Amino acid sequence: MLFNKIAIIGVGLIGGSLARALKAKDQCNIISGFGRNQDNLQKAVDLGVIDDYSDDINTVVQDAEVIVFATPLFTFRPLLELLLPCINDDVIITDAGSEKGSVVKAAREVLGKNITNFIPGHPIAGTEKSGVEASFKELYQDHLVILTPLPENSDQNISIITQMWETCGANVVNLEVDYHDKVLAATSHLPHVLAYALIDCLANMEEQGDVFKFSAGGFRDFTRIAASNSEMWADICLSNKTNLLELLNLYTNHLTKIKKLIDSDERAELIELFSRVKTTREKLNYN
Amino acid sequence: MLFNKIAIIGVGLIGGSLARALKAKDQCNIISGFGRNQDNLQKAVDLGVIDDYSDDINTVVQDAEVIVFATPLFTFRPLLELLLPCINDDVIITDAGSEKGSVVKAAREVLGKNITNFIPGHPIAGTEKSGVEASFKELYQDHLVILTPLPENSDQNISIITQMWETCGANVVNLEVDYHDKVLAATSHLPHVLAYALIDCLANMEEQGDVFKFSAGGFRDFTRIAASNSEMWADICLSNKTNLLELLNLYTNHLTKIKKLIDSDERAELIELFSRVKTTREKLNYN
Numbered sequence A, B: 001m002l003f004n005k006i007a008i009i010g011v012g013l014i015g016g017s018l019a020r021a022l023k024a025k026d027q028c029n030i031i032s033g034f035g036r037n038q039d040n041l042q043k044a045v046d047l048g049v050i051d052d053y054s055d056d057i058n059t060v061v062q063d064a065e066v067i068v069f070a071t072p073l074f075t076f077r078p079l080l081e082l083l084l085p086c087i088n089d090d091v092i093i094t095d096a097g098s099e100k101g102s103v104v105k106a107a108r109e110v111l112g113k114n115i116t117n118f119i120p121g122h123p124i125a126g127t128e129k130s131g132v133e134a135s136f137k138e139l140y141q142d143h144l145v146i147l148t149p150l151p152e153n154s155d156q157n158i159s160i161i162t163q164m165w166e167t168c169g170a171n172v173v174n175l176e177v178d179y180h181d182k183v184l185a186a187t188s189h190l191p192h193v194l195a196y197a198l199i200d201c202l203a204n205m206e207e208q209g210d211v212f213k214f215s216a217g218g219f220r221d222f223t224r225i226a227a228s229n230s231e232m233w234a235d236i237c238l239s240n241k242t243n244l245l246e247l248l249n250l251y252t253n254h255l256t257k258i259k260k261l262i263d264s265d266e267r268a269e270l271i272e273l274f275s276r277v278k279t280t281r282e283k284l285n286y287n
Helices: A013-024 A038-046 A057-061 A073-086 A101-117 A155-167 A177-202 A208-213 A217-227 A230-239 A241-263 A267-283 B013-024 B038-046 B057-061 B073-086 B101-117 B155-167 B177-203 B208-213 B217-227 B230-239 B241-263 B267-283
Strands: A003-009 A028-034 A066-069 A092-095 A121-123 A144-147 A171-174 B003-009 B028-034 B066-069 B092-095 B121-123 B144-147 B171-174
Touching: A003 A013, A003 A057, A013 A028, A013 A155, A028 A038, A028 A057, A057 A073, A066 A073, A066 A155, A073 A101, A073 A230, A092 A101, A092 A121, A092 A155, A101 A177, A101 A230, A121 A155, A144 A155, A155 A171, A177 A217, A177 A230, A177 A241, A177 B177, A177 B208, A177 B217, A177 B241, A177 B267, A208 B177, A217 B177, A217 B217, A217 B267, A230 A241, A230 B241, A230 B267, A241 A267, A241 B177, A241 B230, A241 B241, A267 B177, A267 B217, A267 B230, B003 B013, B003 B057, B013 B028, B013 B155, B028 B038, B028 B057, B057 B073, B066 B073, B066 B155, B073 B101, B073 B230, B092 B101, B092 B121, B092 B155, B101 B177, B101 B230, B121 B155, B144 B155, B155 B171, B177 B217, B177 B230, B177 B241, B230 B241, B241 B267
Parallel strands: A003 A028, A003 A066, A066 A092, A144 A171, B003 B028, B003 B066, B066 B092, B144 B171
Antiparallel strands: A121 A144, B121 B144
């Protein structure tokens, strides 16, 4: 067994799925939960996802070998400050936030010399659902988990968090913090904003009911992520705003290019552009 | 049996799936195919999707009760002109184009008084794959097919095309031509352009390999439609350009609104907007 006790701060889709996977693999004796919503925590206990919870964070983290943050990014700093008096020098802290720059900055400022024990992480997995009922033990199976270890981290601590995710079936890779945030802005944060904007745009059309009525699989898949957790995604957009705004401008340029080709009836160029995109997309070899 | 003979012009995903469904339900004795690509037509025969093909369109449509066009929009007019000398006054012509305004205009100009026999149609179904190998008999099952009948059409002819699609498991609804093109611009044509633009944008980033490497399910689903047939989609964009450009401008306004909220750190407004979108998307009740 990897751990005697783990504390999970935020027992939703991400934290709940981690707990379920560790339990399923019998890799943790006790999983304690902390969160804002007592109903959700009680549900987590009822579902067997966690063993117990408390509104006293000290009780939750006491004797835990690892504390995992799986809450919206803007709650990380205040929760870490709340936690600070309760932790010893040995406990490993990690997180599952989709952006790493602001998390690392907050962790350095709050933890001081104990930053050695903070291993930033980001599982590249999720669904558009939220809450502990949406969690499932296979969420991380064959998915990537990115760690962005800090120069202060010990190899041993990195290795423990790596094992934690590998136990859940994930493949762990290490990236630099800044590089992570730039890449994820492109592959995840930008598409979410584009999908939110599409539903926001169409919901305001007078034909609204019909627009959605006559939608098919393409629209369904394209907009699935627009049902994602609002607070989590607002925080991601704001935390990674420099990268995201830069990409939104780049994206708008590409969209304008296509608009111009359409406006000036450049059929051959449009076919060429769409063909190039089709080839790129097909090479990605999903499923 | 509904038909003795049907001619399908363009035996790809759409035309091939119609043929397979009619065959599977034993609703047509002979299905003849016409197209640009002889290899594809031979494959269609080998797969049992059609019974025969010819490079002489006269042979293909001879004695057919229905001629179905399932080719890219810009090929509709020249193919209809090619077909004109071969058709009698009784044959019903229909199509499966994603835009109806240009198709109806071309049909009126080419067919003259025989416009009575042209029933414009659009099955709201498809995948990102193309070619006859991608076709399958269940494609239209529980999907909508929109017909945009013309004032000149007889109830009987509309009813025959309605039955043809219902045989394939589809639910048939009638819309006005202009309304169809406006609604489909929003629900289908706009998302395709947005997905094409995203891949085009990211493929040009220096981190390209990593961008795609660290993508997950959200990105996969969002960009699936960017692998769609290039010529078909170029033609849709150009045929429906007025509606599409108007929507692209509207979309850009909504995207700019979100960009401004991010840029000015308006967290509460961003959460409120994302929540509103989430509620709208969840109400759509897909799956």
